[in-house]
Amino acid sequence: xxxxxxxxxxxxxxxxxxxxxxxxxxxxxxxxxxxxxxxxxxxxxxxxxxxxxxxxxxxxxxxxxxxxxxxxxxxxxxxxxxxxxxxxxxxxxxxxxxxxxxxxxxxxxxxxxxx
Amino acid sequence: xxxxxxxxxxxxxxxxxxxxxxxxxxxxxxxxxxxxxxxxxxxxxxxxxxxxxxxxxxxxxxxxxxxxxxxxxxxxxxxxxxxxxxxxxxxxxxxxxxxxxxxxxxxxxxx
Numbered sequence: 042x043x044x045x046x047x048x049x050x051x052x053x054x055x056x057x058x059x060x061x062x063x064x065x066x067x068x069x070x071x072x073x074x075x076x077x078x079x080x081x082x083x084x085x086x087x088x089x090x091x092x093x094x095x096x097x098x099x100x101x102x103x104x105x106x107x108x109x110x111x112x113x114x115x116x117x118x119x120x121x122x123x124x125x126x127x128x129x130x131x132x133x134x135x136x137x138x139x140x141x142x143x144x145x146x147x148x149x150x151x152x153x154x155x156x
Numbered sequence: 157x158x159x160x161x162x163x164x165x166x167x168x169x170x171x172x173x174x175x176x177x178x179x180x181x182x183x184x185x186x187x188x189x190x191x192x193x194x195x196x197x198x199x200x201x202x203x204x205x206x207x208x209x210x211x212x213x214x215x216x217x218x219x220x221x222x223x224x225x226x227x228x229x230x231x232x233x234x235x236x237x238x239x240x241x242x243x244x245x246x247x248x249x250x251x252x253x254x255x256x257x258x259x260x261x262x263x264x265x266x267x
Contacts, residue, residue: 074254083259084200084244097254132199142188142207142248145255147199 043067045148047133053154059121062151064133065114072138074145075108075118078130090116091138123155158183160247162258170266175232177261179245182226188248189221190255191230193241200244204230235265 046065054060066073074089088098090110098108105124110116120127130152134145159182169175177191188207192200206212206219206228218231228247232239242262246255 084257086254086256089254142205144190144202144205145246146202150199 045133045135045146047131047148047151049151050149051152051154053156054123055156056124057122058155059119060123060127060153060155062118062131062133062153064116064118064148066116066133066135067146068114070135070137070146071113072136072143073110073116074134074136075116076132076134076147078132078150084132087118120153123153125155128153128155158186158247158249158256160245160256160258162243162245162261164259165262166264167261168264168266169235171235171237173235175235175239175263175265177230177232177243177245177263179228179230179258180226181228181245181247181256183247183249183256184223184226186223186226186247186249189219189228190246190248191217191219191228192244192246192257194244194260195241232263237265237267239263240265 048063072091075087076084078084087100088108093110108118130150132150134147136143136145161180191204193203194200204219206221212219216233220229242260244260245258248255
């Protein structure tokens with residue numbers, strides 16, 4: 042089975058530009074998560090969806106960040122406008138979202154560099 | 157604010173010895189606990205999950221949970237150089253919730 046698929050793998054952009062990150066979760070998983078990883082802050086949960094509905098977006102740092110999940114097989118994370126401090130690795134993860142103990146399965150991540 | 161604390165290391169262990177990694181968490185309502193391994197430049201991969209107090213063994217790995225002390229640990233027996241990585245402790249409140257991660261412990265296995 043294919044795992045979580047993210048694109049692009051690398052993104053280099055200039056400050057002020059719009060950035061869109063994409064994610065395809067594992068088929069059959071009904072929960073999807075966006076994380077950001079930096080050396081300073083580690084892995085931070087930005088937002089997660091359950092059955093395509095956003096459940097908790099309290100980790101989204103600013104209004105410049107937005108996420109959508111139009112269907113069960115696709116999600117986007119958009120940053121507009123981007124800033125140098127947004128440089129990080131962004132991971133998408135999915136899980137089966139059962140009542141007890143649903144480990145997350147991570148994609149390969151998108152390394153974002155904003156200059 | 158849910159917090160998960162880990163010693164950042166590096167933790168250096170000789171090949172063949174037991175590596176012991178520790179983690180504490182703040183949310184007493186946490187129900188599920190996970191250990192992930194992350195190699196440099198790669199994504200986190202799940203190696204162990206534990207839900208009840210006590211020990212859980214899987215091959216060379218043993219996870220230990222003590223909910224009263226809010227403490228989780230991971231033991232790696234017969235450590236191999238390929239075990240050198242960052243180990244992330246993660247805690248989940250409910251099954252569908254996101255995981256709260258510690259910042260990880262950098263483990264180095266010395267040949």
